[in-house]
Amino acid sequence: MKFPKPHTLKQIAQLIDCDYVGQDDFPVLGMNEIHVVETGDIVFVDHPKYYDKALNSAATIILINKEVSCPEGKALLVSDDPFRDFNKLTQQFKPFKVAESLISESAKIGAGTIIQPNVFVGHNVIIGKNCVIHSNVSIYDDTVIGDNVTIHANTVLGANAFYYKKRPEGFDRLLSSGRVVIENNVDIGASCTIDRGVTGDTRISEGSKLDNLIQIGHDTVVGKKCLIASQAGIAGCVVIEDEATIWGQVGCASGITIGANAVVHAQSGISKSLPGGKTYWGTPAQEAKEHLKGLALVKQIPKILEELKTKK
Numbered sequence: 001m002k003f004p005k006p007h008t009l010k011q012i013a014q015l016i017d018c019d020y021v022g023q024d025d026f027p028v029l030g031m032n033e034i035h036v037v038e039t040g041d042i043v044f045v046d047h048p049k050y051y052d053k054a055l056n057s058a059a060t061i062i063l064i065n066k067e068v069s070c071p072e073g074k075a076l077l078v079s080d081d082p083f084r085d086f087n088k089l090t091q092q093f094k095p096f097k098v099a100e101s102l103i104s105e106s107a108k109i110g111a112g113t114i115i116q117p118n119v120f121v122g123h124n125v126i127i128g129k130n131c132v133i134h135s136n137v138s139i140y141d142d143t144v145i146g147d148n149v150t151i152h153a154n155t156v157l158g159a160n161a162f163y164y165k166k167r168p169e170g171f172d173r174l175l176s177s178g179r180v181v182i183e184n185n186v187d188i189g190a191s192c193t194i195d196r197g198v199t200g201d202t203r204i205s206e207g208s209k210l211d212n213l214i215q216i217g218h219d220t221v222v223g224k225k226c227l228i229a230s231q232a233g234i235a236g237c238v239v240i241e242d243e244a245t246i247w248g249q250v251g252c253a254s255g256i257t258i259g260a261n262a263v264v265h266a267q268s269g270i271s272k273s274l275p276g277g278k279t280y281w282g283t284p285a286q287e288a289k290e291h292l293k294g295l296a297l298v299k300q301i302p303k304i305l306e307e308l309k310t311k312k
Contacts (some may be wrong), residue, residue: 022075
């Protein structure tokens with residue numbers, strides 16, 4: 001997320017009431033999660049295990065819970081609770097705005113687009129030309145939808161990321177300020193949920209087709225001309241490359257990549273990245289041919305045991 005205008009390190013430190021290491025006028029342009037940070041961004045880190053990753057990322061301002069040696073060209077915001085203060089900055093620069101109508105006056109809707117009854121369209125939403133948005137769809141703030149997109153009933157675009165910090169009193173939610181971006185010629189079935197990015201974009205790329213009852217987590221990128229079947233659950237920060245096929249009831253762990261032209265058979269569980277151009281099945285998902293060979297061998301176990309008995 002980029003700020004509406006550049007700020008200085010001192011200004012940001014004053015907003016969240018924390019100490020800082022760096023020049024007062026060190027430029028701060030925005031804030032992002034570590035996988036999407038750029039020069040001028042703030043990234044937060046609150047565990048020593050991830051200090052080096054944050055300090056050596058593209059971010060130039062690190063919101064951290066301990067003063068450490070700062071790499072050249074970077075600055076620190078030293079906070080007793082970086083998670084809390086990252087949320088403070090989200091509330092400052094991207095506060096929740098109450099809707100005053102079903103379709104916000106700030107929404108832009110292209111020519112030829114059909115909006116069926118009871119559709120909610122939030123603030124700053126952009127919908128392209130010749131789309132069909134069926135009844136009871138909810139399109140949260142800042143969502144961008146391209147041309148020739150069909151979205152079926154009861155789908156929700158832009159709900160919060162499923163991202164929490166466990167505290168003694170319960171779970172604290174990381175506020176979401178990112179977007180959902182749906183490119184041209186995408187079809188989305190009924191009762192799908194596509195969560196917004198925490199600070200960046202969750203993206204469904206051109207020509208992809210989603211069946212009914214699919215969950216797509218925050219900051220996930222679905223490539224071009226992918227097929228995803230019913231009841232698939234894709235966690236956050238996943239990359240599904242172009243023309244991959246995900247069949248029904250597949251579950252996918254966060255932060256992994258499914259390669260281009262991969263095919264994942266129904267009810268598979270994906271726990272690590274899968275190279276493209278192959279067919280997978282099982283939990284954990286593995287190449288389907290190898291998995292079938294293993295099942296065939298398992299079926300031979302009773303016969304082998306019987307033969308061993310007769311030899312005795």
